[in-house]
Amino acid sequence: MTTNPAFELVVRRHGTSVLRMCTALLGPGPDAQDAWSETFLAALRAYPSLPNGANLQAWLITIARHKAIDILRANHPVPTEHFPETVVPPEGLGQLELLESLGSLSELQRKVIGYHYLLGFPYADIPAFLGGSAASLRRAAADGIKALRKLHTDAEETP
Template identity: 85%
Template sequence: MTTNPAFELVVRRHGTSVLRMCTALLGPGPDAQDAWSETFLAALRAYPSLAIGANIEAWLITIARHKAIDILRANHPVPLDELPESAVLPAGLGGLQLLDSLASLSELQRKVIGYHYLLGFPYEEIPAFLGGNPASLRRAAADGIKALRSQHHEAEEES
């Protein structure tokens, strides 16, 4: 009889992928770490009833996506009288303002790029997370990468 691997092994194998997904959706920091923790707590409770041979990484990524959305909903923007000081980008990004560049992409482009390039999912599996079809998601990623390259090229010309 075949069984799913021990949960500790699942955390070791897929912890990085789950953290990448949480960070892609929430940005680096405590919110992404909280979503990671909540993902594995929820997964631990549901793991005994997971079908043998199920795609564990896809299952965890789906849970992570839901946990990240929960955090986004809980932290919805509140109007302020004054704008806070602008965030300081981490050192080492050079002339390319990577965070600004990513923010300029559509939500779909950011998500598809995250699933494909950060997490390594083939385009054929991404519709299970985002809907759509592989061809449209491939096009969204290509358009997003093209926009990032264009912004990078412009930033190099300015420096």
């Protein structure tokens, strides 16, 4: 019989994956960090009743997805008279530009890319999280990657 590891080890092993998922859904910044924290707080409460040998990464990613959705719902846009100032991130942050450009993709494309490319789930496992078929999710990811390549190629060609 397999027993679950100490919760501290779970955080060490899967903390990066959970943060990647939160960042893919919410963008880099405090919202993703808050979702990460809320994920592990909820997981800590539920961990003692988790069956031994459960897929911990899938379990944590599901919790992270729910926490990110909660934050998105809490931060829904409110109409205002004036637009707030836009914040320009400092140059030279490398992957930050790529993470920000994920916002131009559809929600499904972002999620599939997050599960497959950031977390390493095979396409056959992703329908358990998102529904649909592995083939349709593979197509969504391919379309998303194509859009990202085009966006970054166009940005590099612009003087």
